Amino acid sequence: MVFVDEGVAAAWPRLCAQITQYVEHLGDAAVLARTPVIIGGGEDAKNEKTLALVLAELATARLCRQSFVIAVGGGAVLDSVGFAAAIVHRGLRLIRVPTTTLAQGDSAVGVKNGINAFGRKNFIGCFSVPWAVINDGKFLASLSDRDWRSGLAEALKVALLKDIPFFEQLHASALQLMHRDHKLMNTVLRRSAELHLEHIIRSGDPFERSNARPLDLGHWSAHKLESLSRFQLRHGEAVAIGLALDAVLSQLLCGFPEREVLRIISSLIHMSLPVYDTLLEDSKAVIEGLEEFREHLGGQLSITLLKDIAKPVQVSGLRGEVIIHAVRILSEIWLGMSNLSDARPAQALG
Amino acid sequence: MVFVDEGVAAAWPRLCAQITQYVEHLGDAAVLARTPVIIGGGEDAKNEKTLALVLAELATARLCRQSFVIAVGGGAVLDSVGFAAAIVHRGLRLIRVPTTTLAQGDSAVGVKNGINAFGRKNFIGCFSVPWAVINDGKFLASLSDRDWRSGLAEALKVALLKDIPFFEQLHASALQLMHRDHKLMNTVLRRSAELHLEHIIRSGDPFERSNARPLDLGHWSAHKLESLSRFQLRHGEAVAIGLALDAVLSQLLCGFPEREVLRIISSLIHMSLPVYDTLLEDSKAVIEGLEEFREHLGGQLSITLLKDIAKPVQVSGLRGEVIIHAVRILSEIWLGMSNLSDARPAQALG
Numbered sequence: 001m002v003f004v005d006e007g008v009a010a011a012w013p014r015l016c017a018q019i020t021q022y023v024e025h026l027g028d029a030a031v032l033a034r035t036p037v038i039i040g041g042g043e044d045a046k047n048e049k050t051l052a053l054v055l056a057e058l059a060t061a062r063l064c065r066q067s068f069v070i071a072v073g074g075g076a077v078l079d080s081v082g083f084a085a086a087i088v089h090r091g092l093r094l095i096r097v098p099t100t101t102l103a104q105g106d107s108a109v110g111v112k113n114g115i116n117a118f119g120r121k122n123f124i125g126c127f128s129v130p131w132a133v134i135n136d137g138k139f140l141a142s143l144s145d146r147d148w149r150s151g152l153a154e155a156l157k158v159a160l161l162k163d164i165p166f167f168e169q170l171h172a173s174a175l176q177l178m179h180r181d182h183k184l185m186n187t188v189l190r191r192s193a194e195l196h197l198e199h200i201i202r203s204g205d206p207f208e209r210s211n212a213r214p215l216d217l218g219h220w221s222a223h224k225l226e227s228l229s230r231f232q233l234r235h236g237e238a239v240a241i242g243l244a245l246d247a248v249l250s251q252l253l254c255g256f257p258e259r260e261v262l263r264i265i266s267s268l269i270h271m272s273l274p275v276y277d278t279l280l281e282d283s284k285a286v287i288e289g290l291e292e293f294r295e296h297l298g299g300q301l302s303i304t305l306l307k308d309i310a311k312p313v314q315v316s317g318l319r320g321e322v323i324i325h326a327v328r329i330l331s332e333i334w335l336g337m338s339n340l341s342d343a344r345p346a347q348a349l350g
Numbered sequence: 351m352v353f354v355d356e357g358v359a360a361a362w363p364r365l366c367a368q369i370t371q372y373v374e375h376l377g378d379a380a381v382l383a384r385t386p387v388i389i390g391g392g393e394d395a396k397n398e399k400t401l402a403l404v405l406a407e408l409a410t411a412r413l414c415r416q417s418f419v420i421a422v423g424g425g426a427v428l429d430s431v432g433f434a435a436a437i438v439h440r441g442l443r444l445i446r447v448p449t450t451t452l453a454q455g456d457s458a459v460g461v462k463n464g465i466n467a468f469g470r471k472n473f474i475g476c477f478s479v480p481w482a483v484i485n486d487g488k489f490l491a492s493l494s495d496r497d498w499r500s501g502l503a504e505a506l507k508v509a510l511l512k513d514i515p516f517f518e519q520l521h522a523s524a525l526q527l528m529h530r531d532h533k534l535m536n537t538v539l540r541r542s543a544e545l546h547l548e549h550i551i552r553s554g555d556p557f558e559r560s561n562a563r564p565l566d567l568g569h570w571s572a573h574k575l576e577s578l579s580r581f582q583l584r585h586g587e588a589v590a591i592g593l594a595l596d597a598v599l600s601q602l603l604c605g606f607p608e609r610e611v612l613r614i615i616s617s618l619i620h621m622s623l624p625v626y627d628t629l630l631e632d633s634k635a636v637i638e639g640l641e642e643f644r645e646h647l648g649g650q651l652s653i654t655l656l657k658d659i660a661k662p663v664q665v666s667g668l669r670g671e672v673i674i675h676a677v678r679i680l681s682e683i684w685l686g687m688s689n690l691s692d693a694r695p696a697q698a699l700g
Contacts, residue, residue: 059468065558066648087437087474089646090462091557112440118409124437126476207441208415296439298416 001061002036003054003081005045005073008099009038011142015072033061036072043231045076046115046122054084058092065089068131071096074147075103075235079125082113086128093131099139101151101185102236105192106158108133111206120292121223127207135193137186145180145272150236152177152271155192157217157243160264162195164310171263174270211299212314218242220303221280224289228279240273245280248326248333250305254313260306265333276334280327287320351411352386353404353431355395355423358449359388361492365422383411386422393581395426396465396472404434408442415439418481421446424497425453425585429475432463436478443481449489451501451535452586455542456508458483461556470642471573477557485543487536495530495622500586502527502621505542507567507593510614512545514660521613524620561649562664568592570653571630574639578629590623595630598676598683600655604663610656615683626684630677637670 002019009015016036023032037057039050058069069092071081078096085092098108114125140148152170159166170177173184199215200206213219222242226233233241247264250256268275280286294301302316352369359365366386373382387407389400408419419442421431428446435442448458464475490498502520509516520527523534549565550556563569572592576583583591597614600606618625630636644651652666 055474056468059470059473062645064645064648066561087476089473089648090464090475090477114440118406120409123409123439124405125440126437126478127440128476211416295412295414298414298439 001033001058001063001067002070002072003057003077004036004038005041005077005099006038007041008073008139008142009036012139033063033067039073039077039081041074041077043076043116043226045073045080048115048117050080051084051115054081055088058084058088063088063092065092068093068095070094072099073103074098074100075107078103078108079113079122080115082128082130083115083125086113086126091128094128096130096133097139098133098135100143100147101140101149101189102147102154102234103151104135104137104140105151105189106154106196108135109193109197109200111200119227120296121227122296135189137182137189140182140185146234146237148180148185149178149272150234151189151192153218153236153239153243153268153273154196155188156264156267156271157239158192158195158199158215160243160306160309161215161217161304161312162199162310163191166191166195167309171267174267178270178272208297211297211302212304213297213302214304214312214314217304217306217312218244218246220290220293221245221286223293224286225277225279228282228285228289229277233274233277237274240268240271241275241277241280244268244275244334245326245330246303246305248330249318249322250307252322252326252329253315253318254305254307256306256308260309262333262337265337269337275337276330280330283320283324283327286327287323290318290323351383351408351413351417352420352422353407353427354386354388355391355427355449356388357391358423358489358492359386362489383413383417389423389427389431391424391427393426393466393576395423395430398465398467400430401434401465404431405438408434408438413438413442415442418443418445420444422449423453424448424450425457428453428458429463429472430465432478432480433465433475436463436476441478444478446480446483447489448483448485450493450497451490451499451539452497452504452584453501454485454487454490455501455539456504456546458485459543459547459550461550469577470646471577472646485539487532487539490532490535496584496587498530498535499528499622500584501535501539501542503568503586503589503593503618503623504546505538506614506617506621507589508542508545508549508565510593510656510659511565511567511654511662512549512660513541516541516545517659521617524617528620528622558647561647561652562654563647563652564654564662564664567654567656567662568594568596570640570643571595571636573643574636575627575629578632578635579627583624583627587624590618590621591625591627591630594618594625594684595676595680596653596655598680599668599672600657602672602676602679603665603668604655604657606656606658610659612683612687615680615687619687625687626680630680633670633674633677636677637673640668640673 069085071078085094096108098104114122117123222238225238247261251261302314305315307313419435421428435444446458448454464472467473572588575588597611652664655665657663
C-alpha cells in the first residue's frame with residue numbers, strides 16, 4: 001500500500017498512475033492493496049487526525065504484518081505514515097521514499113517516527129527500523145527554493161559534528177548549492193545520509209537510551225522555534241538558526257574559535273538559510289524549550305556543542321543568562337552580516 | 351508514575367496509599383509524578399478511550415524518557431498502559447506488576463503490548479521490552495475463581511509445547527489447582543513464565559518476523575471466540591477451548607495420540623475451564639478467525655499443532671471442512687465427559 005504526499009502528487013501528476021501501472025506490471029510478485037492514498041503534507045501530517053486516517057486506511061485494506069507500506073513524501077508524511085505502519089499488527093514493513101532534501105539527507109535514513117501531540121513535537125512515536133529507504137534525486141527538481149535549501153542545515157550540522165572536509169565543501173559551495181546545482185546537491189545529501197546512518201549504526205545508542213544527543217547540535221532551540229512560529233519555520237530553517245546559536249554558545253562555553261562561528265554563519269547566509277529570528281528574544285520561551293528538550297530524552301540535561309569542527313562535546317548545566325547573552329551576540333553578528341544576504345527580512349516568517 | 355487496575359485497587363483498598371508512602375520513604379531516590387492513577391480493567395482497558403486517557407495523564411505529568419511507568423493489574427491494563435508508555439517520547443521505562451494468573455504466567459513476561467481497534471484484537475500495538483516484571487503471588491488471593499483458573503490454560507499450553515514433566519504435573523494436580531492451592535499455583539506460574547520467557551529469548555524470532563507462531567497453540571480460535579463472545583469469555587477460557595480444539599485437530603492431522611487428547615480435555619475440565627462453546631458451531635465465523643489470525647502475522651497461514659506432547663509441528667493449508675469435523679468430534683467428547691465437570695453450562699457465557 002502506497003501513501004503519497006499531497007505536494008508530491010501535485011508536482012508529479014502522473015506519479016500515482018505510474019505506481020499502479022508499475023505494480024500491475026510485476027504480476028504475481030506484488031499486489032497493490034488499493035490505489036495510492038494521497039495525504040496532506042507538512043507539519044499538519046503529524047497530527048492525530050492524519051494518524052487516524054492512515055490507520056483507518058491500513059485497517060480497511062486488511063494488510064497483514066508482512067505487507068509493505070510505502071511512504072512517498074517529505075519528512076512529516078514519512079513520520080506519520082511510518083508511525084502508523086509501526087503500530088498496526090505491531091509493525092508492518094515500511095519503505096520510505098523521501099522527496100525533500102531534508103528527508104533524503106537526514107530523517108528518512110533514521111530509525112524514528114512520530115507525531116505531535118499535547119502541544120509537543122514528536123511527543124508520540126517509536127523507534128522502528130525501515131525495511132528500505134530509496135533516495136531518488138529526481139524528486140528534488142520540483143521542490144520550492146525554500147524546501148530545496150532546508151536539507152542543507154542538517155548536512156551542515158552533521159559535517160560540523162563529524163567531517164572536516166565535508167564542512168569545507170559545504171562552506172566553499174554554499175552559493176552554488178543555493179543556486180540549485182543538482183549534481184552537487186545529490187553528492188551532499190548522499191554524504192549527509194551516510195554520516196547520519198553511520199552514527200546510528202556505530203554510536204552504540206541507536207535508540208537513545210542515554211542522556212546524550214550527539215547528533216542534535218542546534219536542535220534544542222530549533223524544536224522550540226518551530227512550535228513558537230506555529231510551524232511557519234521549516235525544520236531545516238529552525239535548525240539553521242539553532243546551529244548559529246549553538247556556534248555562538250560553543251564559543252562562549254567551549255572555546256570554539258570565533259573564526260569558525262563566522263564561517264558557519266556565513267555559510268548559512270550564503271545558502272539563503274535564516275540565522276536569526278526575533279522569536280529568540282522571547283527568552284522565557286526559549287529557556288522553556290531547553291527543559292522540553294531535556295524532558296523528551298530524560299535524565300540530566302545535556303546538549304551537544306563544539307570545541308572545534310568535528311570535535312563535539314557534551315555540555316550540561318546550561319544557564320539561562322548564557323543563552324540570553326548568546327542570542328544578543330548572534331543578533332549583532334547577524335546585523336553585521338546582513339549585507340551578505342539578499343536583504344532577508346528580520347523575521348523568517350515574513 | 352503508577353497506574354492501578356480498578357479491580358486491584360478495590361480488592362486492595364490500601365494499595366495506592368501504600369505506594370505513595372513507600373515512594374515518600376525513598377526520599378530523593380524516587381519521586382512520584384502524581385498519586386497513583388486508577389484505570390478500568392478488563393478488555394475495556396484495551397480501547398482507544400483508555401489509551402487516550404493514559405496518554406493524557408503521561409503528558410500532564412511531564413514524564414521524561416528516563417521516567418518509570420509502573421502498571422499494576424491484569425493483562426489488559428498492562429497492555430494498554432504498556433503501549434502508552436512505549437510511544438510517549440518514543441518509549442518510557444515500563445515496569446509490569448501483573449496481578450492475575452494469566453498475566454503472571456504469560457503475557458506480562460512477554461515483549462508485546464496492544465489495544466483493540468477497528469474491531470480487531472491487538473490491531474494496534476508494538477514490541478517493547480519491559481524494564482522489569484514483578485510477579486507478586488499475594489495479589490492472586492483476591493482473584494475470583496474464574497480469574498484464578500484463567501492462567502492455567504496458558505500454563506497447560508506451554509507445557510504441551512515444551513515440557514512433558516510440567517504437563518504431567520498439571521494433569522495430576524488439576525483439581526488441586528482448581529481448589530486454589532496457592533503454593534502450587536505459584537510454582538506453576540513460575541514455570542509457565544520461565545518457559546514463555548525462554549522461548550522469547552532463545553527462539554530466534556522474538557519480534558515475530560516469520561510466519562510461524564510457535565507459542566500460539568490454541569490461539570487462532572481463541573482470539574475469534576473472545577470477540578464472538580463480546581469478551582464475555584476471558585482470554586484464558588477461550589484459550590482452554592482453543593487448546594481442546596487444537597488437540598482434536600492434532601489428532602486428525604498430525605497423528606497426535608487420542609489418549610493425550612482425552613488427557614488434555616480432562617485436565618481442562620478438572621481445572622473448571624471450558625473446553626467447548628456453542629459459538630464454535632458458527633463455522634463461518636470460526637473460519638474467518640483463521641484468516642484474521644493469518645492477517646495479524648502475515649504471509650502464509652501456518653498454525654502450531656502437536657505430533658506428541660512437547661513435539662509441536664507447523665501446519666499450513668488448514669481447510670474449513672477439517673475444522674468443522676474437529677468441532678463435531680470435540681462436542682461429542684465434551685458431552686461424553688460432562689459428568690467430570692460440576693455440571694458446567696453448555697455455554698461458558700451462561
